[in-house]
Amino acid sequence: MTESPGVLRQVAWRELFPWLILFRTFKIAISPGLLALAAVAILLTPIGWNTAGDVFLTPAELSKARATSSQLAAAIPREVQVWFPESVRFAALDAYLRLSEPLARLFSLDLSLRESAYYAFGFLWTLALWAFPGGVITRKAIVQLATDEPVGVASAASYAGPRYFRYFLAPLYPVLVLVALVCPIAALGWIIYALPEGGVLLAGLCWLLVALVGLGALWLFGGLLFGWPLMWPTISAERDGDPFEAFSRSYSYVYGKPLHFFFYVVVAAAFGALCWAVVWTAMVLVQEFGFWALSWGAGGEATAEIRMQALDFAIDGDAIWPKDRSLWNSGTTLIGAIIVLMHTVAAAFRYTFLFSVASAIYLLLRHDVDEKEMDEVYLETPAADAPRKATIAAEPAGTPAPAPPVNDTDGRD
DSSP states (O other): OOOOOOOOOOOOHHHHOGGGGGGGHHHHHTOHHHHHHHHHHHHHHHHHHHHHHHHHOOHHHHHHHHHSOOHHHHTSOHHHHHHSOHHHHHHHSHHHHHHHHHHHHTTOTTOOHHHHHHHHHHHHHHHHHHHHHHHHHHHHHHHHHHHSSOOOHHHHHHHHGGGHHHHHHTTHHHHHHHHHHHHHHHHHHHHHHHSHHHHHHHHHHHHHHHHHHHHHHHHHHHHHHHHGGGHHHHHHHOTTOOHHHHHHHHHHHHHHSHHHHHHHHHHHHHHHHHHHHHHHHHHHHHHHHHHHHHHHHHOHHHHHHHHHHHHHHHHHSOOOOOTTOHHHHHHHHHHHHHHHHHHHHHHHHHHHHHHHHHHHHHHHHHHHHHOOOTTOOOOOOOGGGHHHHHHHHHSOTTOOOOOOOOOTTTTOO
16 A cells, blocks of 8 residues: 655744744844833943043043044954954944943053043943843843743833842853952062062963963953853843853853854844844934925925934034024924934844844754753743632642532433
């Protein structure tokens, strides 16, 4: 007897290519609630940095610090730049570079004590400010990617709020270990400062140990630099996720499957550049539509002047206004402020996308390293089930179950 040939009805693409989960992050990243939360964090970030500049730096030092270009962007090797062209780097990696830059600046050799305090304060401020939005975004992304069900921002916030200090402390674990490694070498430097000749001789005798400590510092710094975006998804996905688990998992995943990690990052960066092009184009269309529609009534010349002054205020933060047009200036300033808000919401997409795609990469690497299914994430018990569970728990252990209802018909029609 011959068997009929099987017919292929459906291909499980997600099982064949698990990394396709990366392409589901755009929908999460454009969530209005997440964009609003990230936009607020973007607007608040300069407050701490300006305070640190006023406290720790002179005006000249502050101008120099602000004029310094990104060290992380400049440190990207030429071979890697082939994979990350300029358009991709500054579109998809901008949020990562901005959040990582304060920590990288602390490792500069030419920093004064005041500059070190400035960057240390800025790093802690940035971490404290973004810990909650990062926790909310990663929690929403983790659950939505694992269950295919939408998650409200309020629900994600109720999860991330009580765990705020876990999100805040997770990236500090390797930083504290790095500081502990620095202390004995710094003591050696103090000896050189006090006794130049004898101190240098002592440094030469101890330099092999210094090199070994530097090797350990390289491992810590490399894992922190590449793995810190995976720390917050760890806390968002695991039942008992704490700073130490976030630290250990991120390092084991980055160093355990480096080629997988690099592949996921390349795909995410290319996809992020495309997504950013869509978001920025949409924002420009919304912005320009208003001016185009305005020109139908106000005329092209007046609208062009309004547009120029509003964009000057939005981009430069300042403009030279004619002194005899105070109402005109107030109106163009208000238009410029709305444009600033639009640009901020568009820029917020870079951060929501970073944390959303980091959550997807975390699930992929956890599947590769720990062989855990991507839908194995911790889900809190809905509050609606709490009264029922409390009633069941209150019943005595020996209470018999209620008898089934009696059938009055005894099986007869």
